[in-house]
Amino acid sequence: MSTTDALLVVFAMALVTYGTRAGGIFAVGFVPMSARVEAFLRYLAGSVLVALVVPATVRGGTEAYVAVGVAILGTLVLRKALPAIALGILAAALWRAYMGAT
Missing domain, CATH: 1.20.5 (Single alpha-helices involved in coiled-coils or other helix-helix interfaces)
Structure with a gap:
């Protein structure tokens, strides 16, 4: 190509x-914007993210579990998804660099 x-x-x-x-x-x-539709739209992005992350985590090795764990902890501490996801990616990269891919 x-x-x-x-x-x-x-x-x-x-x-x-x-x-x-x-x-x-x-x-x-x-x-029409009802309370139910508003709640659906509010949580749609999170559910799509989970639908993408879970299969990748199950197929992935230890670094995938490390990344998800760090991202979850980051979300709990920072209360912001994007920096938490970045921390998870960084954790997976560091795990691969120092522990090797599994």
């Missing part, structure tokens, strides 16, 4: 991602 092809694929993926996000925002504009 050439560099041009790779850039076209990345651009196409960016367009699709933007389209799904913008389409979702547009579609939600037609939904």
Whole structure:
């Protein structure tokens, strides 16, 4: 695959991602905002994140468990998901660097 092809694929993926996000925002504009719908939207991102992390953790080795554990502790301490996820990634990288991949 050439560099041009790779850039076209990345651009196409960016367009699709933007389209799904913008389409979702547009579609939600037609939904009456009840307390139940608001709660669903509030917790949707977290449930998607869990759906992505759990299978990767089960398939992963020890570094995956270390990363998830550190991310959970980071979330409890920092009360912010993004820095906690970054700490989990860093923990997995350090585990691999010093303990070796499992």
